[in-house]
Amino acid sequence: MSRNKICKSTIVAVMVAGALMLTACGGASVPDKYNYDDFSKYVKLGKYKNLEYTKADASVSDTEVQDAINTTLEQAKTKEQVKEGTAASDSIVNIDYTGKINGKKFDGGSATGYELNLGDSNxxxxxxxxxxGHKVGETFDxxxxxxxxxxxxxxxxxxKATFTxxxxxxxxxxxxxxxxxFVKKNTKFKNxxxxxxxxxxQLLKDKKAQAASSEKQELFQKILNSSKIKKYPSKELKDAQKKMIDTYKALAKKNDMSYEKYLKSSMGMSKKAFENQAKVAAKNTVKQELVLFALAxxxxxxxxxxxxxxYLDKLLKDAGYTRSQYEKAAGMSIEKYADQNNLYDTMVYEKVMAKVLKDSIAK
Incomplete structure (x- = not known):
């Protein structure tokens, strides 16, 4: 399991990634959020039953199986050192080299056992x-x-430099x-x-999972588009905005920069402009969350x-970590990671959309 990396992108995209897709990247208590008895004062849900959706393809072709085999063979490639022959324009060579300027060595100008692709060299x-054109074993300038x-x-x-x-x-x-x-040696299978x-x-299992994910996203987007926000709950709205701001403050600290300077260099935005956009992004996030939890x-x-x-224990087990190992590697608890990456929302989303999918009509 790896910690999420936030790349340079629009603020809205960052916030939507944490809510609309609702996927993570993976004694715990369920987060205290959207525990409303009545969602109707906040959101008017769009139609969520008997929706039509496009049935995604989940078949596996012989070509896809062969592509997977080829990938396995690619990963099993080995290298041989050929001790005779002549270097061609597309050869990969192993060389020692020493560079000099005016007879004197310079920093970074020497190496031993360096592999160089002559057809794709930087x-x-x-x-x-x-x-x-030079032969193996030859030394030249x-x-x-x-x-x-x-x-x-x-x-x-x-x-001008001379390299030996x-x-x-x-x-x-x-x-x-x-x-x-080869199969017996490199896999757990006999032939x-x-x-x-x-x-x-396995490919079919993965395809079915991808198909189900695509179908659920299509349906959730339809419900989201037809739902109307009556009023934004102030607590969740403030929390969503604060979460984004805190994320960028943490990134600034990690890069040994002030918050304002980091926003300028990474986003090209002033603090005021960034936080104004964060308000807009927070509304997008809260709408998606309101719709999700109202459906729940x-x-x-x-x-x-x-x-x-x-759920969290299984994520750790699948990634090969114990709790203490994960905390040491990630610098945070699995609970904190889960909170940062909306894993509770992921669980709710999967449960909700399984129901919605069952109540919908494939076309």
Whole structure:
């Protein structure tokens, strides 16, 4: 399990990601939120029964199975050091090199056992090209000129350098043959037939989960679009805005910057502009949450403390963590992670949308 990363994007997108999709990225008590006996003073729910939705495809083709096999073979590739031959323009080579300017070594100009793809090199112009045609075991000099605007080290800009290069080997990538023996050695299955059957079943399971997710999102969006907010609850509205502001304050601290400076550099916004947009984003979030929890009320759906704890424990187990291991790795408890990433909302969403999906009509 990894902690969510917040990339540079619109504020609304950040807030919507935490509510509309309602997916995480994964003694616990259920968060105290939206515990209203009557949601009607806040939201008028749109139609949520007998809705039509597009039935998503959940079939698996032979091509998809073969693609998965190819991925397995790609991951099992090995490298061979070929000790004879001549470097071609598309070769991968293993080299030692020492760079000098006016006879003196410079920082970052030397390496041993370096693998370089001559056909896709990000080295300065002329470096890789001058290795082509040399033989394995050969030691030779090449001369290159650093670009005038060399950003990696301005002291080298425009300078001519000589590199002494030893071509240690050519590097050959070997893709294993797909056989029963390969399957037995690299998987828990005895032969290709067993492996492919399991692979197809797993792909089908994943496809069904993706299809169900797509169908639920389509239905939730329809309900959301047809629902009307009468009044925003002040507590949840303030909490949603504060959560976003606190997130960016924490990011600023992590980057050793002031809150205002971080907003300017990462978002291109002033504190005032950011917090005004955060108010708009908070309203979008609260609308989605109101609709969700109002639906939960209609369907009499609840999540107990026991269910919530078991859900968090399963996330940890699936990710291979104990609670203490996770806290050490993430720097926070699983409960805090769950709160930051709306995992309680995820549970409610899945329960609610299972009911909505059952009450809807596929087309």
């Amino acid at each position: 080295f300065i112009s002329g470096f890789a090209e001058q290795i082509v 090449i001369t290159v000129t650093f670009p005038a605007n060399y950003s990696n080290n301005t002291e080298l800009s425009g300078k 290069i030893k071509l240690n080997s050519l590097v050959k990538t070997v893709t294993p043959e797909y056989t029963d023996e 290709k037939a067993e492996y492919e059957k399991n692979l197809k079943n 009320k209609q369907y009499n759906i609840k999540v107990s403390d026991k269910e919530y704890k078991e």
